[in-house]
Amino acid sequence: MDSFRAPFSASEYARRLEAARAAMALAGLDALVVTDPSNIAWLTGYDGWSFYTHQAVILDHAEDPIWWGRMQDTNGARRTVWMGADRILGYADHFVQSTTCHPMQELARHLVERGFATGRVGVEKENYYYSAKAHEVLGVSLPDARLADATALVNRCRAVKSDEELGLMRKAAAISDHVIRTAIEAAVPGLRKNALVAEIYSAMITGVGEDWGDYPAIVPMLPSGPDAAAPHLTWNGDRLKAGEGTFFEISGAYRRYHAPLCRTVFLGRPPQDMLDAHAALLEGLEAGLDVARAGNRACDIANALGRALEKAGIERSARCGYPIGLSYPPDWGERTISLRTSDDTILEPGMSFHFMPGLWVDDWGIETTESLVIREDGPPEVLGTVPRQLFVKD
Amino acid sequence: MDSFRAPFSASEYARRLEAARAAMALAGLDALVVTDPSNIAWLTGYDGWSFYTHQAVILDHAEDPIWWGRMQDTNGARRTVWMGADRILGYADHFVQSTTCHPMQELARHLVERGFATGRVGVEKENYYYSAKAHEVLGVSLPDARLADATALVNRCRAVKSDEELGLMRKAAAISDHVIRTAIEAAVPGLRKNALVAEIYSAMITGVGEDWGDYPAIVPMLPSGPDAAAPHLTWNGDRLKAGEGTFFEISGAYRRYHAPLCRTVFLGRPPQDMLDAHAALLEGLEAGLDVARAGNRACDIANALGRALEKAGIERSARCGYPIGLSYPPDWGERTISLRTSDDTILEPGMSFHFMPGLWVDDWGIETTESLVIREDGPPEVLGTVPRQLFVKD
Numbered sequence: 001m002d003s004f005r006a007p008f009s010a011s012e013y014a015r016r017l018e019a020a021r022a023a024m025a026l027a028g029l030d031a032l033v034v035t036d037p038s039n040i041a042w043l044t045g046y047d048g049w050s051f052y053t054h055q056a057v058i059l060d061h062a063e064d065p066i067w068w069g070r071m072q073d074t075n076g077a078r079r080t081v082w083m084g085a086d087r088i089l090g091y092a093d094h095f096v097q098s099t100t101c102h103p104m105q106e107l108a109r110h111l112v113e114r115g116f117a118t119g120r121v122g123v124e125k126e127n128y129y130y131s132a133k134a135h136e137v138l139g140v141s142l143p144d145a146r147l148a149d150a151t152a153l154v155n156r157c158r159a160v161k162s163d164e165e166l167g168l169m170r171k172a173a174a175i176s177d178h179v180i181r182t183a184i185e186a187a188v189p190g191l192r193k194n195a196l197v198a199e200i201y202s203a204m205i206t207g208v209g210e211d212w213g214d215y216p217a218i219v220p221m222l223p224s225g226p227d228a229a230a231p232h233l234t235w236n237g238d239r240l241k242a243g244e245g246t247f248f249e250i251s252g253a254y255r256r257y258h259a260p261l262c263r264t265v266f267l268g269r270p271p272q273d274m275l276d277a278h279a280a281l282l283e284g285l286e287a288g289l290d291v292a293r294a295g296n297r298a299c300d301i302a303n304a305l306g307r308a309l310e311k312a313g314i315e316r317s318a319r320c321g322y323p324i325g326l327s328y329p330p331d332w333g334e335r336t337i338s339l340r341t342s343d344d345t346i347l348e349p350g351m352s353f354h355f356m357p358g359l360w361v362d363d364w365g366i367e368t369t370e371s372l373v374i375r376e377d378g379p380p381e382v383l384g385t386v387p388r389q390l391f392v393k394d
Numbered sequence: 395m396d397s398f399r400a401p402f403s404a405s406e407y408a409r410r411l412e413a414a415r416a417a418m419a420l421a422g423l424d425a426l427v428v429t430d431p432s433n434i435a436w437l438t439g440y441d442g443w444s445f446y447t448h449q450a451v452i453l454d455h456a457e458d459p460i461w462w463g464r465m466q467d468t469n470g471a472r473r474t475v476w477m478g479a480d481r482i483l484g485y486a487d488h489f490v491q492s493t494t495c496h497p498m499q500e501l502a503r504h505l506v507e508r509g510f511a512t513g514r515v516g517v518e519k520e521n522y523y524y525s526a527k528a529h530e531v532l533g534v535s536l537p538d539a540r541l542a543d544a545t546a547l548v549n550r551c552r553a554v555k556s557d558e559e560l561g562l563m564r565k566a567a568a569i570s571d572h573v574i575r576t577a578i579e580a581a582v583p584g585l586r587k588n589a590l591v592a593e594i595y596s597a598m599i600t601g602v603g604e605d606w607g608d609y610p611a612i613v614p615m616l617p618s619g620p621d622a623a624a625p626h627l628t629w630n631g632d633r634l635k636a637g638e639g640t641f642f643e644i645s646g647a648y649r650r651y652h653a654p655l656c657r658t659v660f661l662g663r664p665p666q667d668m669l670d671a672h673a674a675l676l677e678g679l680e681a682g683l684d685v686a687r688a689g690n691r692a693c694d695i696a697n698a699l700g701r702a703l704e705k706a707g708i709e710r711s712a713r714c715g716y717p718i719g720l721s722y723p724p725d726w727g728e729r730t731i732s733l734r735t736s737d738d739t740i741l742e743p744g745m746s747f748h749f750m751p752g753l754w755v756d757d758w759g760i761e762t763t764e765s766l767v768i769r770e771d772g773p774p775e776v777l778g779t780v781p782r783q784l785f786v787k788d
Contacts, residue, residue: 003632004621049612050626052522052725072712072754075624093712094736097729099546126527128446133519133545135526151527152493194599194606201595205588212588212631215613218443227398230470232444237606238397318466318487329723331446335491342488360466 004079006045006255012164013082016043019157021061024150030119031111032059032150033138035130037328039154040067041256044083048076051129051328053096054103058110063087068107070096104134108141117142122150128330155336159323160350165257166373169325169352171211173259173371173383175252179203180263180384183222183250184391187265189242193222193235204252214253217332221249228365231358243268245390247358247367251332258324258332259383260354262367265391277359278366278390280312285368285388288320288339288355292372292380298343305357306341320357324371349376352383366390398473400439400649406558407476410437413551415455418544424513425505426453426544427532429524431722433548434461435650438477442470445523445722447490448497452504457481462501464490498528502535511536516544522724549730553717554744559651560767563719563746565605567653567765567777569646573597574657574780577616577644581659581787583636587616587629598646608647611726615643622759625752637662639784641752641761645718645726652718652726653777654748656761659785671753672760672784674706679762679782682714682733682749686766686774692737699751700735714751718765743770746777760784 020043024032034057040046043057044065055069064083071090078085091106111121123138124130126149139147161169182203186196200220207213223233225244240246244267251260266274284305291300302320309316321339324332332354337345339353351374358367368388372380414437418426428451434440437451438459449463458477465484472479485500505515517532518524520543533541555563576597580590594614601607617627619638634640638661645654660668681698696714703710715733718726726748731739733747745768752761762782766774 003630004627047628048624048626049615049628049724052612072625075754076627079621079624079627094734096713097716097727097732123526125530126525128522128525130526131520131522132517132524132526132529133543135529136519149527192606194601198596198599198607201599202592205592205595207588207631210631212586212629213592215628218446219609221443227473230442230473231466232442233398233470233473234441234443234609235606236397237601237604319490322491330443333446333491338491340488360469 004047006047006080008045008164012162015162016157020059020154023153023157024061024122027122027148027150027153028120029122029148029150030060031116032122032153033107034059034154035124036127036154037129038326042154042158042326044081046077047080047256048073050076054134056107058114060114066110068110102133102137104137105141108138111142116145118144120146120148122148122153124151125149126151152336155334158325158334159336160348161325161352161373165325168254168257169259170383171254172252172257174208174211175204175213175254176250176259176261177385178208179250179252180248180261180386183248184263184265187240187246187267187393189240189267191240192237193240194237196222196240197235200250204250211254214256216251216253216258217327217329218251222246223365226363229360229362231360231365240267245270245274245364245366247365249367256326256328258327259371260324260332260369261371261384261386262356262358262369263386263391264366264368265393267393269394270390270392274364274366276312277314278368280309280314281357281359281366281368282388284308284357285355285370289370289372289382290379292347292355292374293378294347294349294374294376296347298337298339298345298347299341301355302340314359316357316359321353321355324352324354347374349374398441400435400441400474402439402558406556409556410551414453414548417547417551418453418455418516421516421542421544421547422514423516423542423544424454425510426516426547427501428453428548429518430521430548431523432720436548436552436720438475440471441474441650442467444470448528450501452508454508460504462504496527496531498531499535502532505536510539512538514540514542516542516547518545519543520545546730549728552719552728553730554742555719555746555767559719562648562651563653564777565648566646566651568602569598569605569607569648570644570653570655571779572602573644573646574642574655577642578657578659578785581634581640581661583634583661585634586631587634588631590616591629594644598644605648608650610645610647610652611721611723612645616640617759620757623754623756625754625759634661639664639668639758639760641759643761650720650722652721653765654718654726654763655765655778655780656750656752656763657780657785658760658762659787661787663788664784664786668758668760670706671708672762674703674708675751675753675760675762676782678702678751679749679764683764683766683776684773686741686749686768687772688741688743688768688770690741692731692733692739692741693735695749696734708753710751710753715747715749718746718748741768743768
């Protein structure tokens with residue numbers, strides 16, 4: 001059974017609870033309803049593909065967290081959370097996707113039983129797994145409680161990684177390296193995109209040595225040629241062509257921890273404008289990495305990148321990165337800090353980012369990126385080891 | 395470019411618009427804001443892994459739908475939707491995961507510009523991609539509009555599949571068959587679970603002949619032994635053991651269409667209670683399939699299954715199936731009809747279901763399931779061709 005349990009120490013979970021409770025206290029919350037699967041896993045260890053039905057963790061200031069979800073998933077909770085079986089609650093199956101009742105009625109009942117009927121209860125209003133309807137039903141079912149927006153309260157606690165977490169991220173990064181090397185090696189004119197994705201998945205899930213690969217929160221993306229101007233197209237059965245570039249946007253995952261990595265391969269001779277843009281991109285990456293230091297701000301990275309790109313006449317408006325770590329679909333970012341000119345968050349040792357300055361122009365796209373960890377001193381730890389270059393297979 | 399476009403005729407999209415508009419008229423809606431990625435794809439053809447940022451389709455009674463999303467994803471929209479470029483709207487990147495502004499402010503502006511400031515506007519309140527916050531911001535930004543709950547309005551239009559859709563589902567089913575056969579063949583004692591998943595992904599994405607495999611909306615699940623009591627655990631690096639059963643819960647996907655299929659393999663000699671339960675399960679499956687006919691009700695299938703299981707002394711409370719077709723993570727069901735005793739929806743020709751009577755007991759689990767299509771007359775078309783049995787490898 002224990003092979004499913006997340007490999008963290010009791011003190012690591014204690015640290016997390018303490019951080020979340022401190023943030024709750026600052027926000028004046030008596031209880032917190034956590035619905036983000038990444039936050040649920042971070043607090044309790046829970047792991048399972050059950051987030052398509054309503055589930056939550058109830059956190060208060062005194063007792064162990066409560067895992068709450070569909071009855072059939074309590075078996076998975078018993079195998080993955082660190083709390084005792086008495087802290088696992090299931091709701092009956094007739095609540096699932098019903099039009100006449102809603103699981104949040106059950107959650108409200110548990111909150112009332114635990115003394116929060118008139119409490120100030122935090123909810124994650126901006127989350128894939130907390131729908132407008134869930135909020136409405138919870139509000140109606142707790143007429144005397146005050147529901148407060150606690151979006152990203154736990155996510156922000158996750159920003160600085162512990163050594164235990166960094167250990168898992170380094171394993172994820174080794175898998176990312178393996179996947180990118182496999183993809184660059186396999187890419188030849190005539191190969192179908194889906195056949196290439198099959199090789200990518202095989203490397204990603206096989207993992208590296210004993211370190212088995214988990215599923216990443218986003219599927220591999222690898223658009224080619226003019227389609228690489230569209231960053232989020234997934235693959236099809238088209239064939240790779242000579243004279244086209246393809247970027248690989250992937251992440252290895254180890255025990256739900258991610259370390260994304262992107263590289264671009266060109267089959268043939270890249271056009272001069274792409275070579276020039278990539279040179280500027282590398283300069284911007286180096287400049288951004290150099291200021292990714294404790295005490296600097298998130299925007300310093302974006303500004304350093306921006307200056308290098310501007311010098312080359314490249315305008316780029318999208319953010320150039322986001323925090324990474326534990327995640328579930330549909331996003332491997334933490335949805336807190338953004339590496340952009342308007343974000344002045346101070347960088348702290350242990351924060352981890354995907355520095356992701358993709359360039360998508362009208363008729364091609366390139367992505368060369370790094371996952372990094374802010375150090376106590378000096379420039380960041382770069383998690384990947386794949387050379388930072390445009391890979392040309394002529 | 396056109397290789398990314400969904401392979402549907404203009405008349406198929408016209409049929410879909412007509413159905414959605416008829417449902418809107420019944421609900422008294424002037425406009426509909428569609429945020430479910432499956433509904434967006436069904437109406438417009440849009441396909442991309444961009445649903446982790448806010449996006450929507452605006453549908454009214456007169457004009458072509460409008461695709462609205464993040465600016466960098468308009469390039470993907472141009473490649474995948476059937477509407478003209480003038481029906482594609484992007485919002486600036488600073489709205490993405492911002493704490494000071496929200497994309498729904500932009501959507502509200504577009505709705506006002508199109509004359510819906512005082513209209514009755516449908517929203518999908520119970521959806522992963524319509525958060526409590528999104529609803530709040532849209533409401534505040536449209537103070538004179540009436541936001542009405544239109545959850546599952548489009549999903550219900552999707553219940554009866556066209557011949558064009560069934561063509562894609564049959565291709566997905568052929569991929570499911572290929573994956574299940576690959577998994578059963580590969581499963582041997584000592585094999586690591588993740589190595590087996592690597593083979594599963596490889597088969598799933600390689601596809602069958604020209605028909606390339608898309609990513610399924612749920613990752614493969616294959617719990618073993620006592621862990622198979624927990625239906626939604628994902629894999630780890632443990633080794634398959636002699637004397638244990640493993641079920642495979644997978645779906646091939648073709649152009650986002652699914653046809654899930656589950657089979658169970660036992661390495662060694664299954665215990666008598668598992669054999670008995672599986673015999674009852676098969677009887678229940680046959681009985682359920684026999685009543686899966688146009689004019690009967692969803693609950694008739696659940697009742698037929700229930701009678702066979704009860705006869706064998708098996709109590710099973712979870713629903714035993716759901717509609718399937720086009721889907722995006724985190725769920726491959728359509729979230730409308732449920733095959734359970736309380737659902738009296740009349741079955742219609744062209745409806746498609748995953749008839750999914752998994753059994754999860756204390757120390758093992760078995761899943762033998764079928765995807766089916768209701769016919770005009772007689773029993774349903776069963777999409778899979780893998781023998782309906784417990785696979786024993788002694």
